[in-house]
Every structure is written in C-alpha cells, then in structure tokens.
Amino acid sequence: MRFKRILTATAALVPLITLATACEDPDRAAPRPAGPAAAGAAPAPAAPGGTDRAPASLAEVQAYLQKFTSCERLGTDPNDSRLPATDDTKDGDWAVTGRGVCTDVKRHGEILIYLVSDMKTFQQAYYDHTMKEIGEGNGEFGIFSRTIVGKGFVAVPAKTGTAVDLVASDLRVLTCNPGFSVPAGYKKEKPLVDHCGLTDFVSSKDGEGSRNLEVPHDPSTEGAEKPGQPATGSLGLASAGSLAELKKLVSPHTVDCTSMAVTDEHVESIDYQPVVGREGPRAWGVRERAVCGQLGGAQRAHDLNWLDTVSDMKTLQSRAKAAQLADLADDGRLRATASKLLVGTDVAVESNNKDVRFGLYQLQFLYLNCETGFTAPAGYRLERAQVEGCVLTNFER
Template sequence: MRMQQLITVTAAALFGLTAVTACGSDTAGSSVDGALSGQIPAKNGGTDGSGGSDGDGKSGAPGLPKAGTMAKAAQIVSTYADCGGLSTDPNDDDFFPGDEIYDQKWSVTERGACGKGTRIFMFKDLKTFQTAYKAQLDEDRKESPNKGHRGKFLLGQDFAVLPDQKPVIRNAIKPGGLLILNCHPDFNPPTGYRKDPALVKGCVLTDYFED
C-alpha cells in the first residue's frame, strides 16, 4: 500500500493538512489538531448545546456510538469516510510510525488503519484514555502553549479515530456521530456548539472545530 500512502501524503500537502512525520510526543501523522490548521469556524456540527447522556448522564460519552470490536468501529467510521482495507498488522505500510505510544497506559487494546490514512484505536476504559491524553497535552504545552487548541481525537465510547482528511472530521461530528476530545484550557467554542464535560477535569467533548 505504499502507493496509496504516497497519494494520501501528496493530497494532504495540497490541501494544507499535516504531513506524516516520525514520532514525537504528539505522535506521527495527522489529527484533528493537525489537519485543521485554519482559523475560520466551520459552519457545521453545531447543536442546541443541550448535549445529552448515555443513560446515567455520567458516562462522559453523551450519545456517542459504541463499537465493541475493531470490525464494528471500522463499520462506523465507514459511514463518515472510506475505511476500506482495514489492517491491524503493525508491520503494514499503512501503520503510522510512533503510534505504539498508544498502549496500555492509554487503555488501548488494538490499533487499526483503513482507507486514506484513518487510524482507529480500541480502548477498554474511556477515562483512562482521556487521562493519558490530558497528561500528554499538559507536557507538550510546556513547550508549545497552543498545542491541542483544536483538539485531537474523534471519540466514540470505546474507540478513538485520528483522520487524515478534513471531510472525515466534518462528517464525523454531525449529530449522532463522534465528538472531538479537547483538553486545552483556553478552548471556548461559540454558543450553539457542544461542550460536554468529559470524564477528566479540564477536558470536554465538542462538535466544534476551526476549518
């Protein structure tokens, strides 16, 4: 799949997306924070701000889809974007260097790659995953204070997605879809967008991003 990777990286360069790099505390490859490099608010994804809950109102994953398996997660992602050629083999050319940092400390149990640079991470515990991201971001912000201002992961209840293309993000955060995990202390979306408390203090789940 090396030719497919070359096409993905070339397209990313043409549209101003973050190119795949090797390793680093923010990991290789694109993310919500990396792909969305502009400053103009996108006119989509907004709701009445009422949020909701997953039954008990304390889940930290209001209305988010639950996969259970990597196959199901890929099926959910495929409703937002191309998720063909799913692979869970770390030796596959589609895997991103550095993604191995998302391990047991993040509660990650399985990593997958599909479509045009989309990565999927299955995890056991949502709070553990959010805690790990918050800790990483706090450390990164010591050198780059604006790091993570646009968020990073698209979250379901038991899986996270790192897309490489803006259309995936736009489609995924529509009502009933995924939400962006944002733990930046200065994040404050316009009224009408979701800012649901996450399970970790200082983090929220939102459907707002800067295009």
Template sequence: MRIKPALAAAAALLSLASVTACEDTGRKPGRDGAATPAQPGAPAPQPGPPSAGSTADAQKYLRRYASCENLATGGREDVRLRSSSVKTVGGPVREVGVCSDLRENGAIGIFLTPDMKEFQEAYHRQVMDKIAAGEPAYGLYSRVFVGKDFVAEPTSATTARALAKSGMRVLTCNPAFGVPEGHKKEKALADSCVLSDFVHTKDGADAGSPEPGSSQGGQPAQPANPGLPSAGSVSELRKLIASSVDCKRFSTDPETVAVRSIDYQPFIEGDPAGWGVGERGLCGQPGGAQRAHGLIWLDKVDDMAALQTRARAVQLKEIQENGGRPKATKSVLLLGGNVAIETNNAAARFGLYQQQFFRLECRPGFTTPEGYRSEKAVADGCTLTNFEPDGITP
C-alpha cells in the same frame, strides 16, 4: 332486491385486497394516487456514545458520516497514521486500524480500547508531557473522537466536522482550550479534559455551527466566541471554579482576606474599592499557628474598566522596573466577565484558562502567539489572553 348488499360486499373485498397489496409490496400511495417506493427509515439514535466490538464495526459506524474505505489492521506503522497523536498513547489501545478517507483525500485512525477511562487519562498525560516539553499548543486542535470503547482520529478537518454530528465527542485535554457557547460540552472521564462537538482549527474557519435549539431559553445561539464567566457573588464564583481551585477553606471576613504571606502575595493592593472591586474572598489556609498555604483571592468586580486600568498601570511599572517580571510569589490576575481571581498557582491557572478566564496583557507590541486565544480588553492598549510568557510565576 339483493343487488345493493352484493355490491357492498364486493367493494369491501376490493378494499381489503388493496390494503393487503400495499402492505405486501412495501409501497404507499403517491401524491396523485400512484404508488411510490417506501423510503428506508433513518437509523435510530443510539443512547449514549457508540460502541464497536471490532475495527470493522467501528468502520460501519463511521461510514454513516464519512468516507472510510480500505480498512487495514496493520497496526501503528501504517503510513496513513503518520500524523496520529493517538497511536503513541500506548497501553490502553488494544487494536489499531486505519481506513482511507477518499472523499477528503485523507485517512481515519481507529483505535479500540477496553477501558475508555484509562485511555483518556493516558492521553491527558501525553498532552501534559508535550506541553511541559515546550509544545504549548499540543492537543489544542484535537481531532480525537471518543465513543464508548473505540476512538477515531480523522486527518481532515471537514471529516472531523462531519463526525462531530455523530454520537462521538471530541476529547480535548489542552488546558488553554474552551468550548464556545452554543456547543455541546460534556464531562470527560479524565480530569482536566473535556468532551464537545466543537472542532477547533488553527484559522477558526468553518469550525462548525451549534445545532439548532442548543441555546438557552429558545434564543438563537450566540456566535462561536464565548462570553467570559461571571458570577453574582464571590460565593457563586467559588462554586464556579471548584474544578480548578482548591477552595475548601473559604472566608469573606475582611481581616482574613487582607492577610499577607511571604509565599502568597495578592495582585490587588490597598483598598479594593479603588480597583473597582465590590466583594472579596480568600481561599486557603491564611496562616497563624501554621504557615499560610494555598492562598487565592476571589473578586466580584463592580467596575471592570477601573480594575483593568489599574492593572495596566501596575504591569507597565513592572516593565520599567524589572523587565516585566513580577515577584515569584506575586499572584497573577485572571479576569472573567464581572469577576477576577488572583493566584500564583500555575496548575490552578491552567484550569481557569480552560474555563475561559483570561490574563490581562498590556505590554507594547504584544501579539497573542498562534495556538492561544485572545479577547478584547476594556483598557486601551491591552488584550485578554490565555498565553503566559516565560518567567511570569513558577
């Protein structure tokens, strides 16, 4: 009886043929056993920022996330680039292209650069020059997306939000900008700039949601309204603000912290406890044999309501006495969640605003100008803002 071995061999041959046919045709069994076309795999994520050897290569990358048609390399004079902020950066840009964003009736500028660090530094200089020339909101609503060696700048906010989900990052150099909690934040190659996946718009509408799982500890991400910076001590605060404040010389000695200088006057006068401050430190050279230099006071706040109420009284008194203009050497009080900083250094304040510290503003009828941020203050009649009126300090 040799029938059973013969049947087994035939079954094996049929099974092998079936497997081979599946492999050759690229088809796989469907839900009911029928063959269905194999789906193409999603592009593998690229490690690090994307690179492009030409504007055509950049176009291919951008088309994975947005409409980018009718590519032209006519240079900076292309009418579709009329609103571009990148086309005026200059030197670091080697080649310029532009494609039509047909989906959003806009365009995307493409800029190749052989040195991304040089480009980011040049863009930072451009932003700061515009701010100094009287355009404080310049670059605040950046749509400058950077890769490894190319830059993309869409005219549409909707397209910008689509590109924010790519491997490119938004470059923002306006010191008033802060990355909301829950969004990706990375160090830029240019000091005082930041890379993020947050698209900042004037009305704040549909600015993009954080990616799932981007919050700490697996908890749901917080709304795109950042919490204020906090610290457990003035020593921790010193580390927190190291990128904005020169604090190589630091002391918590009460006599040193209580020093006064004709060039540097603190905002908090008298007993700090009466202001709700529990711990205080001082950055800079306090004086002595040499003149005081770079004094900035750091405060760990135990009672923020007491501090803001006292600060409001000081500000209203200044308004009555001299039109709200404090002495040029008097420090401005910047507030975090449970910390405060007193400084008359404008450059330091710009960096602190970027770290989401705010100034207390209690003038009657004050409204935060367009392009600046504000938060609710604890003290009645006041607001927290990163806007500074003219004449506040040098």
C-alpha cells in the same frame, strides 16, 4: 532522527494523536460545510450496531464510521504502511487494546482507530500529555485536536474534512488545552476527566474546519480576521452575584476553597502575592474579597488564591495594569510569586498557580495582560480589556 515502527497495539499514542496535524494536506482538503456540522443532523447511535455497548472489534468500528464518512481497506497489521512511525514508544498508559487504520477515499486521508478498554484512563492520559506539551512550550497542543471519541473507541482522522463529517454524529472531539473555546452554535459536553471538553466544533489551521459563525477578528487591531476572536463584545465571561456564588463556581476542582476567609485585610505570604494591593479592596473597585487556602501559622502558608466580586471593573483593571507594568519594568517578566489577575464580567480570581489558572480558563475567566505588543496565537481567545494597552486572553507565554 532515528525512527522505528510501533509493533504493539498498546504503543504510546503521542505521535498518533498529533498525526492529524502533521499529515494535513490543505491542497486536497474538502470544502467546509455551510454551517455547524451538527445542525439538522439526526443523532447517531451511541455505539456501533445501535447499541450502548463498546465495539468488540475494529471491523465493527469501521462499519460504524462508514455511516458518516468513507473508511475503506481496514488494516490491522502493525506493518501497514499507512500507520505512522515514531521514535517515542511507551506501553500501557492509554488503555488501548487494539488499533488499526482505514482510508477515507473521499477526503484522501487515513483514519487511525483505537479500541479502548477504559475511556476515562484514555482521556486522563490525553490530558496529562497535553499538560506536558504545554509545559514544555508547545502552547498550541490540542487546540486543533482531531482526537474523536466514541463509546469504547477513538478515531483520529488525518483530514479536517473527515473530522467534520464524523462529528455530525454523536462522536465528539476531545480537547484538553485550556485555550480552546467553543463558538456559539456548537455543543460543549463534559468528558470523563476534569479540565477537558467534548464538542462537535472542529478547529483547524487550514480553514476547513467547522465554521465560526461569530465572524472573529483580533480586537487589538483593525487588521485581518483571526480565528477565536469575537467581532464585537465578548465570547462570554464568568459571572457571579456574590462570593458564595463565586466560591461555588470555582470549587472544588479548580480552586480549593475548603478553607476560605472573607476579609478586607491585606493577606499575602512570601510565596503568594495577590494583585490587589495594600490600599485595600475598595480602592481597587472590589466589592467583596476572600482568600482561599492555608494562611499559615505553625506551617508555611500554601495554596493561596483570592476571590473578588467587582463593583468597578475598570478601576480594578487600571490598577492591575499599573502594578503589572511596574513588575515587568525590571527584567521584562513577572515575579514567580506574583499572582495573575483573571477576570469575568463582575468577578475576578488572583492566582500564581498555573494549574488553577488552566481550570479557570475552562470556566471562562480571562487573564489581564498588559505587556506591550502582546498578542495570542491563533486559536486562543483575545478580547478587549476595559483599559487601553491591555487585552484579556487565555494564552500564557
């Protein structure tokens, strides 16, 4: 592969944001803390200098980071050897006005620093890039994010321990992978764009991140522990007492229910096929049922999604399992027009739109997967279903 050095402050951050994963050195990583990074820590100022303004220089950011970790030998020269090289440059997409690098001498790793003129633009670019990576088959992208945002700047440490030190302040990890979940005991805050999250939980493959106090394991086996899984029960699922509550929960950014019809009739189209079959919702354990989207007429039906309140979740999952296995029997894959069943504790949504499902995962819905031998990569949720041979997950192949 041919590499060239980034020479401008507005060069693309694709390789820079992934640097933290690429440059991990578990042999020299620092010990993880005894509990959540934020526990007992006094809130830090919202910006360098104790003000609510964005920093005016990289040196100002450096001084702020030094309150929480080592950040020595600040460099702003584009030829600084500590800056990464890349063969993928693209200007102007991330609202970056300056960049530099300092060294965490305690953790033996670098910290990339960016001044950002418009944080919403930066976060949207990061979300778009995450979706692109996932769409191209990199389903783990962003699960182990060390993209840490402040007011008007972003820090990307190469070492997990540095990230844990930084989030003990008001700085937060930005993650946009729908498979990312925040364990109990850590903060989960809303960023400037939809379908992302800000948290003081640092997830890491090297085991040096924030402690998951839920003692996770893989519920499909009795084997070794697996990050992201609950020891018993569930990490939490969506719930609603009525169709009106369910509509409010999933609207407006996840499921477009501007047009919604409450009906027991079987509604489908050539492009949108629900999970619940023609026998009717009652036979599937569904109490109330609605369809959102344009049902067709003069134009073809489009954007159909089904909302269900569930009186018998085991019956719903049992019937959905049978339907899923029948669909998989021919060629081992689901039809593109077939919806996937995403469930909560007493509600469900059926959708064949990947973007809709990504939003639903953020709302703590999980997909019922009954493929033989299925398992999810580390970092994704994997919980017991109410029927044998199935699991609930936010990972899709």
